[in-house]
């Protein structure tokens with residue numbers, strides 16, 4: 001819109017400048033003509049500015065209305081997901097054809113291991129398959145491949161099952177080469193539409209300050225449209241690899257030391273507790289948005305930051321790293337500077353690090369880096385609802 005006005009203005013100027021060249025002379029008649037052109041020009045400009053402002057207001061109002069609309073739509077979505085018309089059709093179909101299989105280590109379920117249960121699901125599965133996982137410690141390394149969508153891991157909230165491992169980036173894989181961060185995950189999800197409810201994901205490899213290759217991921221989520229409710233993620237360096245896609249985390253506990261939530265996902269974390277066990281100054285997030293046109297970034301809403309080790313809220317992994325905290329309680333372990341550019345000052349003008357209505361001793365903005373943003377209502381709005389992750393097309397109540 002602004003560019004249209006600019007273009008119109010430019011055309012107008014070209015028109016004025018292309019008037020007969022003697023209009024620049026000092027003859028009184030032509031001066032008069034020039035004055036009248038100037039008068040018209042001023043009038044035109046002021047009309048144009050009014051027009052622009054009106055359009056701008058209209059579009060802002062429209063944006064706010066549409067966000068409000070979407071915002072109401074998500075919580076209002078019926079418990080019966082299949083009747084929600086905005087739901088993406090593949091998902092709607094999968095939800096209408098749910099099946100449940102149980103996993104129990106004592107042999108009382110359909111399977112004794114999660115791996116076996118996953119292997120029983122046909123590839124390119126189109127149904128929601130719920131793995132009802134009984135309490136226990138499952139020492140399994142799991143990968144849910146791209147062609148196994150619609151899998152749900154469901155545990156019991158009073159005694160959630162725990163999936164644990166201890167691989168690190170430097171551990172040697174079956175092919176004789178180091179796993180690297182990506183493959184260190186205890187649970188790796190490449191499939192879309194994954195859901196986990198009441199689960200504990202863990203990587204017990206410790207982080208020893210000053211050593212390399214200790215990255216040890218508890219969960220990597222690379223699939224699109226994934227949701228996590230009541231889940232805990234325990235690790236040290238690189239606990240939660242929020243790799244890519246849109247994701248939603250609700251009422252989750254995430255613990256780690258260095259960059260413990262990282263990746264280039266577009267994710268909303270609501271009602272979560274982020275717990276630092278850093279032994280040396282570290283960063284809570286390392287968000288990797290690499291260019292300004294990518295819709296990627298982490299938004300934390302109504303969460304708490306606690307723990308024992310000092311942390312930055314984020315450090316810029318990508319040049320355009322984007323992280324927003326809203327309505328979040330920040331304990332004193334949050335460093336007063338708040339944010340870190342990872343030694344690249346060019347990122348200071350490119351990252352988008354915002355804070356909105358946060359509280360607690362760590363939320364004091366007086367000593368923040370100058371490029372941290374205190375968001376206005378309008379700026380915060382896009383980040384503080386499930387619409388931030390296009391929730392209305394795929395986010396459904398877990399039961």
Ligand SMILES: *[C@@H]1O[C@H](CO)[C@@H](O)[C@H](O)[C@H]1NC(C)=O
Pocket residue numbers: 080081082083
């Ligand atoms: C869900 O909605 C569908 C379509 O409206 C209906 O046929 C079905 O009975 C509903 N299921 C429940 C559990 O309400």
Ligand SMILES: *[C@@H]1O[C@H](CO)[C@@H](O)[C@H](O)[C@H]1NC(C)=O
Pocket residue numbers: 166
């Ligand atoms: C990792 O776990 C395996 C299996 O329990 C165990 O044998 C191994 O000692 C552990 N490695 C480390 C470094 O803790």
Ligand SMILES: *[C@@H]1O[C@H](CO)[C@@H](O)[C@H](O)[C@H]1NC(C)=O
Pocket residue numbers: 157197198229230251398
């Ligand atoms: C989450 O856990 C609480 C208890 O801590 C439980 O009441 C609630 O039903 C759980 N939510 C889901 C989606 O299971």
Ligand SMILES: *[C@@H]1O[C@H](CO)[C@@H](O)[C@H](O)[C@H]1NC(C)=O
Pocket residue numbers: 251271272302303
């Ligand atoms: C904020 O988070 C807390 C703790 O998870 C939860 O009890 C509360 O309901 C949340 N409030 C809102 C408005 O979501």
Ligand SMILES: *[C@@H]1O[C@H](CO)[C@@H](O)[C@H](O)[C@H]1NC(C)=O
Pocket residue numbers: 291292293294
């Ligand atoms: C940003 O990334 C997108 C997707 O990879 C690409 O299409 C686009 O050209 C990139 N833009 C710039 C300015 O690098």
